[in-house]
Amino acid sequence: MSPSEQSIPHGHVLRYNLxxxxxxxxxxxxxxxxxSTGLAFWSPWLFWLAAALGGAQVSRMLHPWAGLLFFASVWNMYVMWARQMKYTDDDRKWWKAVKYYSTNQDDKMPPAGRYNAGQKFLFWGFFWSSLLLLLSGIIMWSPQYFAWHSLIAMRISVLIHASAALFTMGLFMIHLYMGLFAERGAFGSVIRGDVSIAFAKRYHPAWYKEIVGESSSPRK
Ligand code: HEM
Incomplete structure (x- = not known):
């Protein structure tokens, strides 16, 4: 038993390790x-965000470095989770039944594994967007290396950067709503690491069966 498993309270299971x-x-x-800094660069109405974060120069200097850190952590998520995020036939069934999920009729849903199809969509959305943000961001960061047709490269990059950022904002809002309000107990899992058995059985029944060693047969 690992040290993080030893500290799990009775009636709980480990969902996220350290x-x-x-x-x-x-x-x-x-x-x-x-x-925050990206929105400040985007609109004068939101410039106060950059002012609050140390001023325009500091924000402009740190934004690309924070971008590299973000990409590195998303890449680490890819290394840890990509295999568990593969779409399966159950995920297609999950989307078809999503109306039951959104009306809290979880017992009518096809059993989700460690991640449900919505979480997988979020993961891949963030993964591909962060790749686009990285590539377009690097072009905007070092225009001198793209001088051959820098104006075209720059315009395309701005468009890609803004579109990918907008897409992640949509994902982020849904993610916040789901993680903080919709699924009670989810937030604790990214703080302490564990969830209650009731949470695991309700939202991720196939995963629960897997970790307690039962074979996962489809729910009737
Ligand atoms: C303050 C901001 C954030 C909060 C409060 C938050 C909350 C959460 C919670 C509660 C979970 C666990 C969900 C579960 O397993 O049932 C989670 C998982 C996850 N989070 Fe976040 N998160 C935040 C920011 C982000 C950002 C910026 C990303 C972008 C990479 C992200 C990506 C993920 C992924 C990929 C998972 C695993 C799959 C999923 O549950 O969707 N999160 N987050």
Whole structure:
């Protein structure tokens, strides 16, 4: 039994180990900084965000570095979770039944594994967006290396950067709502690491069966 498993309270199971939680919070902190400074660059109405974060020069200097940190943590998520985030036939069934999920009729849902199809969508959305943000961001960061047709490269990069950022904002709002309000007990899992058995059985029944060693047969 690992040290993190020993400290799990009775009636709970480990959902996120320390490495997973640290990676998640580095990604979250970097993303919130990127979002605040990025919005300040985007609109004069939001410039106060950069002023509050040390001024325009500091924000402009640190934004790309925070971007590298964000990408590195998303990449670490990829290394840890990509295999568990693969789409399966059950995920297709999950989307078809999503109306039951949104009306809290979890017993009518196909059994979700460690991640449900919505979480997988969020993961891949963040993964591909952060790749686009990285590539377009690097072009904007070092225009001197793209001088051959820098104006075109720059315009395309601005467009890609803004579109990918906008897409992640949509994902982020849904993620906050789901993690903080919709699924009671989820937030504790990225803080302490554990969830109650009731949470695991309700939201991730196939995963629960897997970790307690039962074979996962479809629910009737
Ligand atoms: C303050 C900001 C954030 C909060 C409060 C938050 C909250 C949470 C919670 C509660 C979970 C556990 C969900 C569960 O297993 O049932 C989670 C998981 C996760 N978070 Fe965050 N998160 C935040 C920021 C981010 C950011 C910026 C990313 C972008 C990379 C991210 C990516 C993920 C991923 C991929 C998972 C695992 C799959 C999932 O549950 O969706 N989170 N987060």
């Amino acid at each position: 490495r997973e939680r640290l990676t998640h919070w580095v990604a979250a902190a970097a993303y919130i900084y990127l979002l």
